[in-house]
Amino acid sequence: MSDMETRTPSRRFVDRSIVQLTLVRFREFIRQPEAVFWTFVFPILLAVGLGLAFRSRAPERPLIGVVSSDATAAGIFASLQKDSTLTAESFTSDTAAQHALRTAKVAILAVSDGRGGVRYIYDPQRSESAIARLVADRAIQTGAGRADPVAVSEMKVTERGSRYIDFVIPGLLGMNLMGSGIWGLGFAIVDSRSKRLLKRFMATPMSRAEYLMSFLFSRMFFLILEVVTLLGFGVLAFKVPMRGSILDLALICILSALTFGGVGLLVASRAKTVEGVSGLMNFVMLPMWILSGVFFSSNNFPSIVQPLIRILPLTAVNDALRANMLEGASLGGVAPQLIVIAAWLVISFAAALKLFRWR
Amino acid sequence: MVTTEHALLVKGLKKAYGDVVAVDGLNLDMKVGECFGLIGPNGAGKTTTIEICEGLLDRDSGDVEVLGMTWDANGNQLREKLGIQLQDTQLSEKLTVSETLHLFRSFYVKGRDVRDVIDAVQLGEKNNARVGTLSGGQKQRLAIACALVGDPDLLFLDEPTTGLDPQSRRRLWSLIEGFKATGRSILLTTHYMDEAEKLCDRVAIVDHGRVIALGTPAELIESIGATIPAPPPRASSASLEDVFVALTGRTLRDE
Ligand SMILES: Nc1ncnc2c1ncn2[C@@H]1O[C@H](COP(=O)(O)OP(=O)(O)O)[C@@H](O)[C@H]1O
Numbered sequence: 001m002s003d004m005e006t007r008t009p010s011r012r013f014v015d016r017s018i019v020q021l022t023l024v025r026f027r028e029f030i031r032q033p034e035a036v037f038w039t040f041v042f043p044i045l046l047a048v049g050l051g052l053a054f055r056s057r058a059p060e061r062p063l064i065g066v067v068s069s070d071a072t073a074a075g076i077f078a079s080l081q082k083d084s085t086l087t088a089e090s091f092t093s094d095t096a097a098q099h100a101l102r103t104a105k106v107a108i109l110a111v112s113d114g115r116g117g118v119r120y121i122y123d124p125q126r127s128e129s130a131i132a133r134l135v136a137d138r139a140i141q142t143g144a145g146r147a148d149p150v151a152v153s154e155m156k157v158t159e160r161g162s163r164y165i166d167f168v169i170p171g172l173l174g175m176n177l178m179g180s181g182i183w184g185l186g187f188a189i190v191d192s193r194s195k196r197l198l199k200r201f202m203a204t205p206m207s208r209a210e211y212l213m214s215f216l217f218s219r220m221f222f223l224i225l226e227v228v229t230l231l232g233f234g235v236l237a238f239k240v241p242m243r244g245s246i247l248d249l250a251l252i253c254i255l256s257a258l259t260f261g262g263v264g265l266l267v268a269s270r271a272k273t274v275e276g277v278s279g280l281m282n283f284v285m286l287p288m289w290i291l292s293g294v295f296f297s298s299n300n301f302p303s304i305v306q307p308l309i310r311i312l313p314l315t316a317v318n319d320a321l322r323a324n325m326l327e328g329a330s331l332g333g334v335a336p337q338l339i340v341i342a343a344w345l346v347i348s349f350a351a352a353l354k355l356f357r358w359r
Numbered sequence: 360m361v362t363t364e365h366a367l368l369v370k371g372l373k374k375a376y377g378d379v380v381a382v383d384g385l386n387l388d389m390k391v392g393e394c395f396g397l398i399g400p401n402g403a404g405k406t407t408t409i410e411i412c413e414g415l416l417d418r419d420s421g422d423v424e425v426l427g428m429t430w431d432a433n434g435n436q437l438r439e440k441l442g443i444q445l446q447d448t449q450l451s452e453k454l455t456v457s458e459t460l461h462l463f464r465s466f467y468v469k470g471r472d473v474r475d476v477i478d479a480v481q482l483g484e485k486n487n488a489r490v491g492t493l494s495g496g497q498k499q500r501l502a503i504a505c506a507l508v509g510d511p512d513l514l515f516l517d518e519p520t521t522g523l524d525p526q527s528r529r530r531l532w533s534l535i536e537g538f539k540a541t542g543r544s545i546l547l548t549t550h551y552m553d554e555a556e557k558l559c560d561r562v563a564i565v566d567h568g569r570v571i572a573l574g575t576p577a578e579l580i581e582s583i584g585a586t587i588p589a590p591p592p593r594a595s596s597a598s599l600e601d602v603f604v605a606l607t608g609r610t611l612r613d614e
């Protein structure tokens with residue numbers, strides 16, 4: 001029988017079973033376009049949609065009309081144009097300017113009175129016109145050389161980090177970590193079990209530990225891609241702040257991914273059909289989508305359910321991500337959340353390995 | 360290298376699923392180098408028996424010795440030496456033929472060259488095809504390739520040709536004969552009498568979880584040949600099919 005067998009004393013790296021098993025995870029994932037869409041494209045589409053829908057608008061700048069009649073009018077127009085808090089529009093005829101005022105295309109008209117002065121034409125009942133009157137006058141007087149006797153400095157308090165997009169990006173990241181962890185393990189394992197492939201593997205010398213490790217390895221790899229795409233997009237497109245240490249953030253993400261992997265394993269430990277495990281996964285994830293503060297703060301729920309919400313893994317993950325990114329919290333600052341996440345990690349893995357059915 | 364003379368020894372094997380007794384005191388004794396057939400109607404207990412021998416199911420009672428070893432004492436060693444094709448495995452459709460075999464090869468310490476096995480099962484042209492695109496016969500040959508890639512001493516095949524067209528069946532037969540020619544052992548279950556007659560050195564007819572007849576195909580036919588009336592369509596000689604019907608009162612594909 002010697003001609004039929006080839007002995008391989010030292011194995012190439014790619015011939016090791018842990019490498020082969022991990023490669024299978026990659027191949028099955030990337031050859032499933034739906035999975036790639038839901039993991040990478042969908043969170044970004046969601047972020048774009050939410051970012052646009054809830055973007056905060058600056059108050060509109062008052063529009064001031066000028067009729068280009070003489071040199072004074074030209075001076076007025078020049079002064080107005082220098083002021084960035086308003087918009088000036090020049091009209092060539094009186095009629096056109098009056099029409100623009102009547103139809104509220106401009107808030108006020110600033111015209112030359114023919115003696116070197118300015119005349120405001122406006123309706124004082126319209127609040128934007130009243131404001132425009134003040135803004136226009138300040139611009140014209142300053143342009144003509146008026147100096148303010150009291151020195152002025154400003155501190156603008158609109159902060160990055162307080163916008164809705166800043167709130168929702170860490171939430172989407174948490175949701176993504178949960179979804180990929182639970183689906184990634186749950187679906188693949190139950191699919192193999194329902195096709196008797198898991199049983200077939202059990203008939204080989206394959207190491208069970210390596211089989212499970214291959215899921216964690218591939219999760220860690222895809223985790224990097226998921227986090228980098230979503231956060232990269234948030235930072236580039238919406239200037240979402242990243243105030244905490246990136247290393248801390250990476251550790252939070254890794255811990256969270258492992259924990260949700262454990263939950264996925266637990267969910268998959270007994271289910272025999274893909275339909276069965278899908279129902280189970282939705283049953284586990286749906287409450288967390290709603291309660292754990294992905295799209296809106298979990299503080300909106302009554303205080304009686306707060307303790308329950310706090311011990312959900314996704315709540316802890318979202319809170320830790322937000323504390324790191326928006327408040328620049330250290331790992332110590334998110335210790336309570338990390339404890340909750342780690343507890344779920346231990347509980348889910350212990351229960352999953354105890355319940356797991358290999359056949 | 361196998362040193363015991365028995366490839367498989369089963370004594371008084373029993374297994375019940377709740378109230379259903381699947382295997383009821385079954386005995387088998389299979390020599391090294393032998394191709395042994397288990398034939399019997401659906402529900403006879405063939406799959407249950409073979410899966411217990413493969414270490415995939417726990418038995419209720421009885422003794423099972425595979426290649427001179429037991430599952431309790433030598434499980435890991437045994438898995439290295441067995442090649443298995445299960446009745447109902449679906450290999451991952453997203454992987455290619457070559458990827459599937461490299462995966463299975465990676466589980467074994469020693470084994471065959473993947474490319475050689477692919478050529479041996481005549482899937483060379485399908486090397487880079489996704490499993491999902493293969494025909495039934497090609498999938499079955501791939502399943503057998505997965506069983507061969509660990510270079511086993513003992514091959515378990517559970518209804519390897521069920522549902523295949525005649526041509527695919529013949530291709531599988533020559534594969535099985537090729538393995539047999541290397542002096543190693545095969546336990547196979549089948550529905551088809553012609554298959555058992557062609558491939559098996561000895562056959563056990565199983566019904567209700569028990570062996571009801573045992574011998575070479577020729578012996579079995581001879582033992583029954585005198586007692587049954589010659590069936591009209593095959594008047595010239597009795598076949599294993601006739602033996603089966605005479606013993607169980609059923610045709611093979613009856614439920
Ligand atoms: N997992 C199971 N649970 C309950 N009953 C089973 C199970 N597997 C097999 N059986 C029953 O055990 C008997 C033997 O089945 P099996 O070994 O598959 O027979 P065969 O392979 O000869 O068709 C049948 O009656 C079958 O219904």
Ligand SMILES: [Mg+2]
Pocket residue numbers: 405406407446
């Ligand atoms: Mg069967």
